[in-house]
Amino acid sequence: MKTSVRSDPQEPVRSGSQAGEEPGNWRNFDLFAPSEEHALLAESLRIFVQREVEPQAAEHDREERFNRALFRKAGELGLLGITIPETYGGSGLDGVAAVQVMEALSTSDPGFGLALLAHSYLFAHNLWVNASAEQSQRFLPDAVQGATVCGMCMTEPGAGTDVLGMQTRARPEGDGWVLDGVKTYITNGGVADGELGDVFIVYAATGERSLTSFLVEKEMEGFRLGQKWQDKLGMRASFTAELVFEGVRVPARNVIGEPGEGTQHMMRNLEIERLTLAAQGLGIAQRSLEVMLGYANERKSFGRPLRDHGQIQRYIAESFAEYRAARAYVYDTARRLSFTRAGQRVDADATKLIGAQVAKRAADAAIQVLGGAGYMGENVVERLWRDAKLLEIGGGTLEAHHKNITKDLSRDPGQIA
C-alpha cells in the first residue's frame, strides 16, 4: 500500500472497477475511488476490517481497552501514515484515502478509528505539514510504523471551544522552554493503565492570545499521565486521558515552526481533522443501514417482513438518502482538500456537522428497527449509537460548526454555490 498519489491532477482518472472504459471520460469518474490506488486501498481495508477489526471490536468496547497490537498491524499495512510522504515511511496518499480509511474502520470499530485518527491526523499529519524536515525525520518513521502512539493536546479543563482561553503556559528559559498546565480528554494520552502515550503536539500560550506548538515526549521530566477517563459513553476502545505538565523542560528543537505560530498550525490541521471525523460518521451510518435492512428483511410481524411496514421503510429510506448525500459531500470535499493551503474551512465544518448527525440518526433508526434487539449490547447498533455522539462534540461541537459556517458564509456568500 506504500504508493504515491498521482502527481499530475490532470492525468485521466481510472478506477479498478472501470478499467477498460474510455480514459479521460469524466463520466467514468468514481468519487469514492478516483484512482486504482484508491480502489486497491478500499479492497485492503475491506479485508483488514473483516479479518482483524471486527472480531475484537465488541470486547475492546466492553473492557474500555485500546488495542495496541491491532494498532501495530494498522502500521504494518500503511494505514497510520496514509497522507505522510514515502520519505518518512508513509503511503503518500491524499484526503480521499484518509476519508476511506476512517469510513471503513468506523463501519466496525469507531473507537479504534478515533485512536488512529488522533495519531495519524492530529499528530503525524499535523507534524508533517507544520514541522521542519529534521523534526519529521525524528518522529514520523516510528509513528507511521506504529512503534509509537501519539496525540494532540489542545483541550483543557477550563477551555475547550474557547481555545484561545487556554491556561497552559510556556516561558523561555536557557536554550528552551518550560511548560506548565493540564490538558484533558486527550485521545491516546495513555496506551494502557498507567502507561503514557509516546509523543504529543501540545499547544501552549506564549503571550497574550499567542500560542506555540511544542513536541512533548513521554520521557521528559515533569510530564505525567493524570486520570484515565473511565465510563465514557462511547469510543471506549480509545484511551482518553488527562495529561499533566509540571515544569516540563522542552528543548528549542522541539518547538514546531516559530513561537506564536500555534494558532495557525491548529487551524491548518482542523480541515483534515473535521473531514476524517465526518468520515467516521459515514462508517457508522453505513453499518447501521446494513444492520437495519438485514433485520427488516428477516424479522416478521403480523405475518409480514418488517420491511413491508411503511414506518420501517421510512427509517431505512431516510437513513439511506442522508448517508448517500453526506457521503458525496465528504468525498467531494476530500478530493479538493489541500494539505498546505487552508481554504475549505466552511466545508470541513459543514461535512462534520452533517456527518455527525447523519451517523447518530442512522444508528438511532437502526435501534428502532431492531426494537428490543437493537437495545441489547450484542447488537452492534447500540455501540454505534454511543460512538456517534462523540462526533457532535469532539473536534468542534455542533455549536462551534454553526458559528464558523455562519461567519465564513457571511464573509463570502459566494461559497454557498
Ligand SMILES: Cc1cc2nc3c(=O)[nH]c(=O)nc-3n(C[C@H](O)[C@H](O)[C@H](O)COP(=O)(O)OP(=O)(O)OC[C@H]3O[C@@H](n4cnc5c(N)ncnc54)[C@H](O)[C@@H]3O)c2cc1C
Ligand atoms: C472522547 C473525546 C476525545 C477527545 N480527544 C481530544 C484530543 O485528542 N485532543 C484534544 O485537544 N481534545 C480532545 N477532546 C476534547 C474536545 O475537542 C472538546 O470536548 C470539545 O472541543 C468541546 O470542548 P469542551 O468539552 O470544553 O466543551 P465547552 O467548550 O465547555 O462547551 C460546552 C457546551 O457549550 C457550547 N458552547 C461553548 N461556547 C459556545 C458559544 N460561544 N456559543 C454557543 N455554544 C457554545 C458547546 O458547543 C457545548 O455544547 C476530546 C473529547 C472527547 C469527548
